[in-house]
Amino acid sequence: MRVRIDGGTLLEPILNKRYQASVLMDDQTGLILSVGTDLPEADYVIALNGELLLPGLVDLHVHLREPGFEAKETIATGAAAAAAGGFTQVACMPNTNPPLDSPQLLEWVVKASEDVGLTRVRPIACITMGQAGEVLTDFAALQAAGAVALSDDGKGVQHGGRMREAFERAAAVGLPIAIHAEDETISGAGVLHSSAARRLGLTDIPPEAESAMIARDILLAEQTGAHLHVCHVSVESAVSLVRWAKSRGVRISAEVTPHHLLLTEAVIDRDDAVFKVNPPLRTEADRLACIEGFLDGTLDVLATDHAPHTAAEKSQGVAAAPFGMVGLETAFALMYTHFVATGRMTLSDLVHRASTAPTSLFQLNGGVIVPGAPADLTVIDEKTERLVTPDEFASKGRNTPFAGWRLVGWPVLTVCAGKVVYQRQPTVGGNNA
Numbered sequence: 001m002r003v004r005i006d007g008g009t010l011l012e013p014i015l016n017k018r019y020q021a022s023v024l025m026d027d028q029t030g031l032i033l034s035v036g037t038d039l040p041e042a043d044y045v046i047a048l049n050g051e052l053l054l055p056g057l058v059d060l061h062v063h064l065r066e067p068g069f070e071a072k073e074t075i076a077t078g079a080a081a082a083a084a085g086g087f088t089q090v091a092c093m094p095n096t097n098p099p100l101d102s103p104q105l106l107e108w109v110v111k112a113s114e115d116v117g118l119t120r121v122r123p124i125a126c127i128t129m130g131q132a133g134e135v136l137t138d139f140a141a142l143q144a145a146g147a148v149a150l151s152d153d154g155k156g157v158q159h160g161g162r163m164r165e166a167f168e169r170a171a172a173v174g175l176p177i178a179i180h181a182e183d184e185t186i187s188g189a190g191v192l193h194s195s196a197a198r199r200l201g202l203t204d205i206p207p208e209a210e211s212a213m214i215a216r217d218i219l220l221a222e223q224t225g226a227h228l229h230v231c232h233v234s235v236e237s238a239v240s241l242v243r244w245a246k247s248r249g250v251r252i253s254a255e256v257t258p259h260h261l262l263l264t265e266a267v268i269d270r271d272d273a274v275f276k277v278n279p280p281l282r283t284e285a286d287r288l289a290c291i292e293g294f295l296d297g298t299l300d301v302l303a304t305d306h307a308p309h310t311a312a313e314k315s316q317g318v319a320a321a322p323f324g325m326v327g328l329e330t331a332f333a334l335m336y337t338h339f340v341a342t343g344r345m346t347l348s349d350l351v352h353r354a355s356t357a358p359t360s361l362f363q364l365n366g367g368v369i370v371p372g373a374p375a376d377l378t379v380i381d382e383k384t385e386r387l388v389t390p391d392e393f394a395s396k397g398r399n400t401p402f403a404g405w406r407l408v409g410w411p412v413l414t415v416c417a418g419k420v421v422y423q424r425q426p427t428v429g430g431n432n433a
Contacts, residue, residue: 001027003418004042008053008379010035010369013356016348023053025375030417032375045431046413046420048379054351055367056088056376056416057332058358061153061178061231061255061303063324064090064121066112067105068097073308073396075109078328079118081306081395083422085328086411088376089120089364090306094131095154101126101137103145110146118421119414120376122148122364124178127166133157136166139173148362151178153231156213158184164220171226176253176362178229181213181238182279191318193280196265202319205280207235214238218245221252229361230254232305234279236289243298253361255303256294258334259325261287263401273314273321274401277307294353295345300361302354304331308397326397330388332380334402336409341382379413386410 005023012019024033024042034040059082065073073081082090092109094100100109106123113121125147129135131154139150150170156179157163170177182205190205191197197204214230218241221228233239233254245252265281275281293299307324314321332354339345359367366374388405390398414422 001044002033002042003027003044003046004039005046005048005053005377007048007050009050010053011348011351013348013352016346023369023377025415025418027375027418030375032369032371032373034371035369047431051412052380052382053369054378054380055355055369056378056414057086057354058089058364058366059087059304059306059328059331060091060301060358060362062090062092062306062328063095063308064092065308066096067108071310075112075121076116077394077396078306078308079113079116079121081326081328081393082119083414083416084394084411085330086332086378086380086414087119087328088378088414088416089122089359089366090328091122091124091148091362093124093151093153094126099126099131100124101129101131103141106142106145106147119416122146122362124149124151124153126150127152127157127177128162131155133159133162136162136169139169139175143173143175147175148364149176149178149229151180151231153178153180156180156182156184160216163217164224167220167224167226171224176227176229178231179213179217180231181210181217183209183212186212191276191280192268193265193282195283196268196281199268200271200318205278207237207282207286210235210279211237211241214241218250218252222248222250225251228252232257232260232279232303233290233293233299234260234282235286239289239293239298243293246298253300254298255301256290256299257303257305258327258331259401260290261294262334262338263287267401271317273316273318274325274399276318276321276323277305277325278323300353301358302331302335304328306395308395309399311398314399324399326393326395326400329393329395330400330402330407332411333407333409334405336380336382337407341408375415375418377415378411381410381412382408384408384410
């Protein structure tokens with residue numbers, strides 16, 4: 001069936017100029033057929049009223065929890081949350097139970113996500129068997145099964161020699177290695193940044209735990225020629241290290257989350273695990289350094305580190321509760337409200353960091369609205385202000401520190417492979433042509 005979207009406002013990314021155009025797509029091939037005015041007839045027409053029509057958003061760092069932790073999230077609920085947040089592709093981390101360390105498990109994830117039929121789920125496979133940091137997985141076999149990157153996320157590979165070998169093998173097959181940068185000999189049993197930890201009488205996670213591992217892996221990536229992708233940068237020294245590595249020509253990319261751009265450890269004034277995340281919320285100086293790095297391109301992409309947990313788990317208090325926040329359904333609106341609407345960055349830059357750049361870094365299709373590209377599209381309402389209301393989330397997780405925030409720039413329609421996978425009524429309408 002041919003579907004046409006009329007009345008949308010598209011973006012010319014280089015000049016940051018807006019223009020009116022229609023998009024014609026085929027829900028069988030999942031491709032865009034044409035873009036412009038006076039397009040051919042369609043079987044179904046979606047009528048917009050000037051809302052932004054953007055390429056589908058892409059998140060390189062989410063936790064879908066399945067298999068093994070279905071009480072927290074499933075592929076189905078995580079994909080629904082992604083669609084509600086405007087994401088048409090997400091890369092899921094392998095810290096499931098069992099971890100995604102075999103081709104069979106990756107194939108199962110791919111098949112399960114295809115059966116759900118919402119967003120495109122791109123699995124990230126383990127660097128080591130069982131995330132134990134010892135025996136390397138079969139990188140080539142995992143790549144053939146659908147892996148778009150390698151990571152032991154949730155854990156850093158502590159053994160430097162093992163990590164050097166991992167970079168060598170990853171370079172040979174052309175897969176990025178995405179690191180959770182944490183030297184556990186420094187972080188120990190820490191749970192919060194230093195100041196917040198002192199206030200609550202808990203053990204801290206020093207910033208050096210993050211930066212020390214990034215420094216090690218920059219040198220290893222430089223020596224081996226591998227692609228190092230640094231997850232969830234949170235401290236000034238880490239931003240500086242990534243900037244230094246880029247100046248040396250190291251093949252490195254890095255991501256930053258909305259919560260590290262918008263929050264600091266100063267918000268933690270009570271024993272509430274909704275604020276517990278790893279790496280932890282840092283200082284105002286660190287937040288400003290992350291913003292500077294994001295705006296100047298040192299930190300290449302926006303990623304959510306969507307990490308759902310049950311209410312019971314998060315109610316245990318900071319010391320005992322698991323790390324993590326949900327983020328898929330609020331990420332774009334948070335960034336639009338606090339960066340685009342305030343003039344701190346252009347809409348083109350945000351779309352590049354949340355769509356075009358992620359697809360390029362992990363060699364995915366998408367990130368553009370042109371004939372022949374995947375029909376992955378996101379419609380954004382720039383005007384309607386809404387509260388962040390966790391009870392309305394499609395995700396099973398409700399663990400967000402942004403509850404009650406007033407935001408604009410919400411996704412109201414998401415199209416993946418030419419099919420509508422999310423629609424917020426009654427903002428947009430459709431009819432049979």
